[in-house]
Amino acid sequence: MKSLITKTLVQIALEEDIGSGDITTKALVDPDLCGKATIIAKQELVIAGLEMVNSVYQALSPNNQFIPNCQDGDTITTGQMVCEIKGSLCSLLEGERTALNFLQRMSGIATQTRRYVNLLNRKKPLLVDTRKTLPGWRRLEKIAVRIGGAMNHRMGLYDGVLIKDNHIMVSGGIGPAIACIRQKVSHLTKIEIEVENFDQLEQALAAKVDVIMLDNMTINDIHLAVQKINGQALVEVSGGITLEHIQKIADTGVDIISIGALTHSAQAVDLSMQIEQDS
Amino acid sequence: MKSLITKTLVQIALEEDIGSGDITTKALVDPDLCGKATIIAKQELVIAGLEMVNSVYQALSPNNQFIPNCQDGDTITTGQMVCEIKGSLCSLLEGERTALNFLQRMSGIATQTRRYVNLLNRKKPLLVDTRKTLPGWRRLEKIAVRIGGAMNHRMGLYDGVLIKDNHIMVSGGIGPAIACIRQKVSHLTKIEIEVENFDQLEQALAAKVDVIMLDNMTINDIHLAVQKINGQALVEVSGGITLEHIQKIADTGVDIISIGALTHSAQAVDLSMQIEQDS
Amino acid sequence: MKSLITKTLVQIALEEDIGSGDITTKALVDPDLCGKATIIAKQELVIAGLEMVNSVYQALSPNNQFIPNCQDGDTITTGQMVCEIKGSLCSLLEGERTALNFLQRMSGIATQTRRYVNLLNRKKPLLVDTRKTLPGWRRLEKIAVRIGGAMNHRMGLYDGVLIKDNHIMVSGGIGPAIACIRQKVSHLTKIEIEVENFDQLEQALAAKVDVIMLDNMTINDIHLAVQKINGQALVEVSGGITLEHIQKIADTGVDIISIGALTHSAQAVDLSMQIEQDS
């Protein structure tokens, strides 16, 4: 299913760019002319979001034809052709920027993610994203992360439990918080708690939590925490992870590393569209 | 007017994060508890998007109260308080990530823009943005650019004429394209054309175009072009402008520099929210 | 957050009932008259959905005032007053049926659920609902179930894994299915599988699944299954559970009983609204 929210985003995007009409194209281009658009990579990148290019051009005209030349997740080199769209020249021109804006953001996230994934290049720890995504873009950015090779943490507040300091405070401590929530959430949901020190960690273990998130700990403390937990819970590390020291964190034996930078610091990759008129 | 599109974006953002409910907060936090949230800068930044924080919390509950501690455009230093929100503890927790996601993106763009603006620190050339914005975010990103101190190029395809190579091709050349479009667009709209070489530039001048965009030219060629144009049209430079060589481009005497990186390469700034329960 | 979907449902409901106007009320009732509406129970019931009554009347006029006389989950006896609404007489008349329709359905589900809950009257097994809810009403019906005293199974296909026969078939068996999905879903999600016989049950246990759903088994087989599983996984029973034999199923020692009838066979309870004009 092309979800309601994603479909709405394509409509909003076209409306905000084209609005009352592309006054340049409308004035100069005969609506009966046809043409071909080609999207080309201008840097090495991991492509993600091909379906959005198709959606944009389908929304502009059901007669537009999308021909991919690669698949989401493929590594594309500079100069390589990503896909073609055939259709009315007017609609090719009108959709150019919107299609590229979608593709450049999603590929930017996939490319950024792949860099982290390649650095570790092993099964454990898992790399996962966070909820630091752009409003309106949660689903698309999480898809791009998966295309890049990492996994998704919870999609939102609705599909995963993560107990933070404020929750602990109002619940009368870690033990009571975990006991309370176990009786209220679905039997399909594991319970994760964020701990800041070893005292909290031990309380969490005593309450038989499923996942422990170590928040902004030093490498040494992470190492120590993994030893203490010793398989009684999954161990997630979060907070300020960079490309530079991720290897060291991985070596501590944690199960999961969550990285906000996969989405919040991804930059658009460089792609361009060449349009030519059918002869 | 809080525009239809922006209001829709807040609703989409809350729906995608909270959806069927914040299962952690719903289980642990008494809905009658009240509290206070404080947003703190964790780096030096230019703040932008305070109104979006307010919108998010108003959408969650009309009883939430937003108290700004600075204004859009202010430079905030590490550790400085940006604003407070008072209201139900549940809604403070539920809106935290969405509010921060809006504020971090908009402030990221304003901060990035301010860097370019400060580098030049003079009236001319104008720095302007492009249409390389995130789908759904056009209006918000353009606002953030203005807050950062630069100006906006056209909002979309509907409010400004920019003739590109494909338009020229189907119009039988630069002269015919400009002549044709002058008869079709509003008398309030100037006409801009993108040129790639001096031959095109001379045709554009001959057709009495209003603005000439020099696309990806060398510093030397830009300099030469400015001399040739000599005030007969406004001169815009575009394409691959970086912080490093923007000063040199400015020295050529161009009127306008458009920079895609203001938006497409901006990264989220670091802000955090501290929430405490009313005692 | 009053979610986007719920808010839309109130608007749709008012539009479908009032549409181009309540022609009777518009013709006969002076728009300046004020009055009071009282909702009265005409049977014993568990009340659920008070907030929807408020939402309906707020949507009709922000000046309408909602005064509850009880709380969601309370048992109400015949003749007891549930709540009052004060406001313009016209809006009280226009919203009557819509408000009651919401309240009667939600209270119907809560009342039905309470019947099952009271029958067991003990902590284990948990009673949970299913996805057999009315399109457009998923969130409201799941809330009503909780108000009635049972728990929610997954909200939808997005927040819980349940492997069924078709999934097993295309995955090459139970073991491969569980192994595959463990690598693809969030580390916060437990994995549940539906089994129809003991051979499947043993494969599921071997693959260390988190939850096993016994589908349409006899009491004897359920009993046997619980013994075999012996705490290695949670045990859920599903399919054709009625008030009559739920006690026997509970006695087998299962952890969870899921009951579609909580929602799909709930009937509207009998509530009426009395409206009087202010003297």
Added chain:
Amino acid sequence: MKSLITKTLVQIALEEDIGSGDITTKALVDPDLCGKATIIAKQELVIAGLEMVNSVYQALSPNNQFIPNCQDGDTITTGQMVCEIKGSLCSLLEGERTALNFLQRMSGIATQTRRYVNLLNRKKPLLVDTRKTLPGWRRLEKIAVRIGGAMNHRMGLYDGVLIKDNHIMVSGGIGPAIACIRQKVSHLTKIEIEVENFDQLEQALAAKVDVIMLDNMTINDIHLAVQKINGQALVEVSGGITLEHIQKIADTGVDIISIGALTHSAQAVDLSMQIEQDS
């Protein structure tokens, strides 16, 4: 026309069930696999809502193919096949519950309605529904009632006049109310009034009302009322009609019996979907 409201309901239904994705199916089922789904009756029932099954699967993928094996209104016996859907295996799995939820509710209403219709099995009195429908479902439930063999009372407050006690009270009596409204509503609309006793009935007749609704009267009083009215107005009986005594009410000679239970007490019928992969 597939109405705006109905189309919105299908989108809401899919969004609320699938949301950010069917995590089980996405993980286990190859998106290129095709299959066939078959809907089977698990009880005797009157089928209604086939078009909604089609709408759900069209919304999931325009390539899905819907093949009905019967028509709305047909009586289906246990085990009989209702329809098939051919298409991608993923979309068949994702739409299963939503399609069944629509079909089970609509067929539940049609089946319930048919029971009442069959009991009378004659032209007069007409059986009609009420406005006691589920918010968001008014049009669909009224369609299901027609499929079941009864007729629709007014769709909403906008397309029929029904004067109730509160309207009478603020109008200064039955006579003035009828006189007033006749001058304000369209010449195409008949006027119906609800009466509770014979005094009111005579006033209504004197004012030449078109339809008289006898509200919660005894069989004897209904009989007497029909004699008094004697063809001067249509006679409708409403309130607490059950399968048990409907025959007696019919024998009094009334023209119309309105039955809230057709919709508010209908239960979902039992239907299941079998899905198989194309070999």
Added chain:
Amino acid sequence: MKSLITKTLVQIALEEDIGSGDITTKALVDPDLCGKATIIAKQELVIAGLEMVNSVYQALSPNNQFIPNCQDGDTITTGQMVCEIKGSLCSLLEGERTALNFLQRMSGIATQTRRYVNLLNRKKPLLVDTRKTLPGWRRLEKIAVRIGGAMNHRMGLYDGVLIKDNHIMVSGGIGPAIACIRQKVSHLTKIEIEVENFDQLEQALAAKVDVIMLDNMTINDIHLAVQKINGQALVEVSGGITLEHIQKIADTGVDIISIGALTHSAQAVDLSMQIEQDS
């Protein structure tokens, strides 16, 4: 209830006029300035649509204050003040044209309608409108007609039966058409049929139709038809009614005259807004 459709129309109207921002006002007017707007009649007119002015300004800012100086339906003379709005100067300027466009159209229809109503100045025949309204404006235009003093024909195809030539053709004649539809529509709906000659008229009478529409007949034929019908049905005349000969048609004794020109030929009345800054 401010209906869903009307509320949507205000949002669309503001979006289409203001869109990404009022660039003139934003550049020149301090957002903290306050002021007052006054709407003045520049011709004699019947005012209609005051509530829409309020809606527009409420949508722009909840702090705007609307102060009417007359009521819908009042006759306003040249130079008379219609209403004031107090609030932020920016929002007064931004809403000016949208508010006036609503008010000028609705008052144009009310003024046009009043002209017809005054011409007859008696209770019978009723003047009614048609469905020849502007798409999106049905409800507003029908309200304006009532404000002008005429009545509404059916709101749409959903709330009134009107059998036209094509319906007759496929039904095997007038008699069968009327007999068939009587069994299918609600008992609250009268049946109207359009006839073009006396043969059809007699068939309609024989079938005991409720309302007969005489389509484009001469005055003589209308006169004759009224005599033939002689109270057995209501008589409506439609088609090409003008201010010039409406008196003659009225004299024939018909019950209802429907006039498309009330809406399809109404012109905007002349109103202006004066805005001044608070001193």
Added chain:
Amino acid sequence: MKSLITKTLVQIALEEDIGSGDITTKALVDPDLCGKATIIAKQELVIAGLEMVNSVYQALSPNNQFIPNCQDGDTITTGQMVCEIKGSLCSLLEGERTALNFLQRMSGIATQTRRYVNLLNRKKPLLVDTRKTLPGWRRLEKIAVRIGGAMNHRMGLYDGVLIKDNHIMVSGGIGPAIACIRQKVSHLTKIEIEVENFDQLEQALAAKVDVIMLDNMTINDIHLAVQKINGQALVEVSGGITLEHIQKIADTGVDIISIGALTHSAQAVDLSMQIEQDS
């Protein structure tokens, strides 16, 4: 792109006319019957809005087939066929009024516009429209004006600068207003100012404004103004232009005449639809 707003307008239009169903057609016409609808001109007119007819019928059924017999902008004589639609008889009947309502309004504007255009019959001055359009109809009415042969002034407040008296007042005069706005709007936007006398005109010229609008001046003053301006700015005349004296205004040498009457006083043209059943 069929814009979001236009698509929404078609849906609203069908919903407001058909709503819960065309009760006449549903009762009398077999849904399997097919037919042909023909739109015929009943007066001489300029046709505009053919695409909207197509949109309406596509929204009713994707199987409907639209066959135009002319092009937007063509002059059609009385009795001439405009277009045909083939499809299900029911949908032809259901869409008749909505399709005609769109076409009659748009053609009314185009016909009105053509009258003004023909009167001048020369290249200069340009005739342009205003923002006096019907809420919800801005884009459609501006398209109809272009089809009629005139040009569009700005689409809304967002795509053109027009400084009016209130803007001047709060800016400290004409010179400061123009100087201020030049620094704030896009370099692609010309600046227009409205002047009421020669003193203001000279200040505007001194500030090097791009376009001067002469508001409600006499022919003599317009003539004098054109001489004073003498090519230093474009000259627009606005306010109370009628067919009678437009020729004289044109003779003064102004560049642009803006005419609100093109839209606000256009009346629907007379078109009818004939529907016949396939034999």
